[in-house]
Amino acid sequence: MILRLDMASDVPIYQQIRNQIVLGIGTGALAPGESLPTVRQLAESTGVNSMTVNKAYALLKSEGYILIDRRNGAKVRPQPSDGVPGPELLHRLELLAAEAAAQGISRETFLSACRGAAEKMRAKGGN
Amino acid sequence: MILRLDMASDVPIYQQIRNQIVLGIGTGALAPGESLPTVRQLAESTGVNSMTVNKAYALLKSEGYILIDRRNGAKVRPQPSDGVPGPELLHRLELLAAEAAAQGISRETFLSACRGAAEKMRAKGGN
Amino acid sequence: MILRLDMASDVPIYQQIRNQIVLGIGTGALAPGESLPTVRQLAESTGVNSMTVNKAYALLKSEGYILIDRRNGAKVRPQPSDGVPGPELLHRLELLAAEAAAQGISRETFLSACRGAAEKMRAKGGN
Amino acid sequence: MILRLDMASDVPIYQQIRNQIVLGIGTGALAPGESLPTVRQLAESTGVNSMTVNKAYALLKSEGYILIDRRNGAKVRPQPSDGVPGPELLHRLELLAAEAAAQGISRETFLSACRGAAEKMRAKGGN
DNA sequence: GTGGTCTAGACCACA
DNA sequence: GTGGTCTAGACCACG
Numbered sequence: 027m028i029l030r031l032d033m034a035s036d037v038p039i040y041q042q043i044r045n046q047i048v049l050g051i052g053t054g055a056l057a058p059g060e061s062l063p064t065v066r067q068l069a070e071s072t073g074v075n076s077m078t079v080n081k082a083y084a085l086l087k088s089e090g091y092i093l094i095d096r097r098n099g100a101k102v103r104p105q106p107s108d109g110v111p112g113p114e115l116l117h118r119l120e121l122l123a124a125e126a127a128a129q130g131i132s133r134e135t136f137l138s139a140c141r142g143a144a145e146k147m148r149a150k151g152g153n
Numbered sequence: 154m155i156l157r158l159d160m161a162s163d164v165p166i167y168q169q170i171r172n173q174i175v176l177g178i179g180t181g182a183l184a185p186g187e188s189l190p191t192v193r194q195l196a197e198s199t200g201v202n203s204m205t206v207n208k209a210y211a212l213l214k215s216e217g218y219i220l221i222d223r224r225n226g227a228k229v230r231p232q233p234s235d236g237v238p239g240p241e242l243l244h245r246l247e248l249l250a251a252e253a254a255a256q257g258i259s260r261e262t263f264l265s266a267c268r269g270a271a272e273k274m275r276a277k278g279g280n
Numbered sequence: 281m282i283l284r285l286d287m288a289s290d291v292p293i294y295q296q297i298r299n300q301i302v303l304g305i306g307t308g309a310l311a312p313g314e315s316l317p318t319v320r321q322l323a324e325s326t327g328v329n330s331m332t333v334n335k336a337y338a339l340l341k342s343e344g345y346i347l348i349d350r351r352n353g354a355k356v357r358p359q360p361s362d363g364v365p366g367p368e369l370l371h372r373l374e375l376l377a378a379e380a381a382a383q384g385i386s387r388e389t390f391l392s393a394c395r396g397a398a399e400k401m402r403a404k405g406g407n
Numbered sequence: 408m409i410l411r412l413d414m415a416s417d418v419p420i421y422q423q424i425r426n427q428i429v430l431g432i433g434t435g436a437l438a439p440g441e442s443l444p445t446v447r448q449l450a451e452s453t454g455v456n457s458m459t460v461n462k463a464y465a466l467l468k469s470e471g472y473i474l475i476d477r478r479n480g481a482k483v484r485p486q487p488s489d490g491v492p493g494p495e496l497l498h499r500l501e502l503l504a505a506e507a508a509a510q511g512i513s514r515e516t517f518l519s520a521c522r523g524a525a526e527k528m529r530a531k532g533g534n
Numbered sequence: 535g536t537g538g539t540c541t542a543g544a545c546c547a548c549a
Numbered sequence: 550g551t552g553g554t555c556t557a558g559a560c561c562a563c564g
Contacts, residue, residue, distance in 0.1 A: 036547085038554060045248055052251025065537065075556050080537075088342070091255055093415040096563060099536060108257035111266050115252060120270045121172055122246055124179025127274035128218055130235040139238050140267035143247045147254035161347040163553095165548060202549055290562085292539060299502055306505025319552065329541050334552075345509055351549055353551060362511035365520050369506060374524045375426055376500060378433025381528035382472055384489040393492050394521035397501045401508035417538095419563060456564055539561075546554075 029072055039074055043082035051091060051102055054148025062092065062100040156199055166201055170209035178218060178229055181275025189219065189227040283326055293328055297336035305345060305356055308402025316346065316354040410453055420455055424463035432472060432483055435529025443473065443481040 029046050031039055050056035062068075065083060069076035083100055086092045092100050111119075126136040156173050158166055177183035189195075192210060196203035210227055213219045219227050238246075253263045283300050285293055304310035316322075319337060323330035337354055340346045346354050365373075380390040410427050412420055431437035443449075446464060450457035464481055467473045473481050492500075507517045 040554080048255055049248060049251045052254035064535090066535095075558095076537095077539095077557095078555065080539095081554090083537085094417075094537075095414045096420070096536070097414065105257075110262065111253060111256075111258055115249065116266060116270070118245075119249060119266055120273060121176060122242065122249065123267075123270040123274055124176045125242060126238060127179035127271075128175055129238075130232070131238055133271045133274065133276070135237065136271055137264075137267060139243060139246055140250075140264060143243070143250040144254075144260045144263055146247065147250055147260065149260070160349045160351065163348075166350070167548080205549060208548090294539080302509055303502060303505045306508035318550085320550095329543095330552095331542095331554095332540065334554095335539090337552085348552075350547095350551070359511075364516065365507060365510075365512055369503065370520060370524070372499075373503060373520055374527060375430060376496065376503065377521075377524040377528055378430045379496060380492060381433035381525075382429055383492075384486075385492055387525045387528065387530070389491065390525055391518075391521060393497060393500055394504075394518060394525075397497070397504040398508075398514045398517055400501065401504055401514065403514070421563080459564060462563090536563080537561105538563095539559100541559080542557100544554100544556080546552105548551080548553095 029068070031072055031074065040078050040082040040085065043068070043072075043074075043079060044085050047082070047086060048091060052147050056102050058102050058104045060102050061098065062102065064099045156195070158199055158201065167205050167208040167212065170195075170199075170201075170206060171212050174209070174213060175218060179274050183229050185229050185231045187229045188225065189229070191226045283322070285326055285328065294332050294336040294339065297322075297326075297328075297333060298339050301336070301340060302345060306401050310356050312356050312358045314356045315352065316356065318353045410449070412453055412455065421459050421462040421466065424449075424453075424455075424460060425466050428463070428467060429472060433528050437483050439483050439485045441483045442479065443483070445480050 029043060031042050033039070035042065037045075047056065047062070051058075056062070062083075063071070065076050065079045068074075069079045072079075083092065083094065087094050087100075091103060093103050094100050123136060126139075127133075156170060158169050160166070162169065164172075174183065174189070178185075183189075189210075190198070192203050192206045195201075196206045199206075210219065210221065214221050214227075218230060220230050221227050250263060253266075254260075283297060285296050287293070289296065291299075301310065301316070305312075310316070316337075317325070319330050319333045322328075323333045326333075337346065337348065341348050341354075345357060347357050348354050377390060380393075381387075410424060412423050414420070416423065418426075428437065428443070432439075437443070443464075444452070446457050446460045449455075450460045453460075464473065464475065468475050468481075472484060474484050475481050504517060507520075508514075
């Protein structure tokens, strides 16, 4: 699990960390129950302040992606809530579709890209 | 074309304006070539500082969604660049897919949501 | 709205700030829609670091007690979600009742204290 | 007396132990004079470090809920100090009431929840 | 050892 | 002007 952070990006570092870990969980690179590096480790290996890493972990915890155990550090949440996409996710998906449409990308090309993204994710059971 | 802005949101106002106009273009509510309100009009009708509206228009122009004509104001760009999704869009799509997967949303449910979003967009030709 | 913070307490400062503001909202000392001091103001007047105040405000925002407007700072949320107590609140209430019972406080005395606390809160309509 | 501990919770484990024992005493599940398991037993049965259990017991003793006899281990204190709620308890009760009020919960609903919590406790005499 | 908290001071984005 | 982010280094509670 290597994180690539862009210090010059306008997206905050703690968000980049959060995004990459979510990507790792989604793709299966980080298995459910797997331990994440400690705050200090990640801070050192990325050259980022530990409070910034702390903020990313706190965000992931509040979003329900990870659990923070006082003894063993952070772990990927084993059994995430199953079900339907939340309104916020649907909103962002619509915006993405609108951008594609406004750029002249055909509906089929867009859906093909969706399929490509979905196939990179870990397969859960028969899904 | 009515804009709904949430002053308490953590997404910047100029981004909200930009997003809603992109949504309008994508869904067809704003037709290619259609004139947008002037910066001053939009600023007045929304109660937002005109510098903020200006920033949104400049962003839309730099992204290629609109054309700014000094005489006629802003218009929806008639023939946007056709083709494939850019890397930035693909990146955001992957993050969305990862969030869905990490939340336990099945691949099929995710793709169904994608189809739902795509169908809200204007049909161009046979797509 | 004066905050009294105990630097020697084991409850974190940002929590103390959060608690006192919640108390202010509950009792009506802070009216719905009323503006809170800015982060910097509160930091200065209390002698606390602004990041600590920031954390308290972020917590209050995430809990739905306040709204943060990029232009005007923080405001008490005008129309909080109405309804039933959440499970976390009920849990704490039970613990409180258990502590009282274990200390030999009679049920009636405990309920009397509850009534006393409730009567300090702002009256909403006929409640 | 079964303890349910959540290692991922942000409330310290020794506090969780303390809380559950207080709940047991308050509800009557643990009768006055009843013996508690030894530190070592409780540590083994819960998989928690014995220092942590020790801390919980020391806290319960300092709060007056239990008595620690070197020969017979810990016992629920038979005759707890009778009387009025202490200031710390009142403080937490007020905060609870304020949170309820700030969330739009009516005074009557709050008091109803108080009654519900009180009725779960053991009845002492006619109370 | 872990995460949680706090400071003092800085820079940036937004409006 | 506002809040948001980040740093470097420190201390503490927990286990």
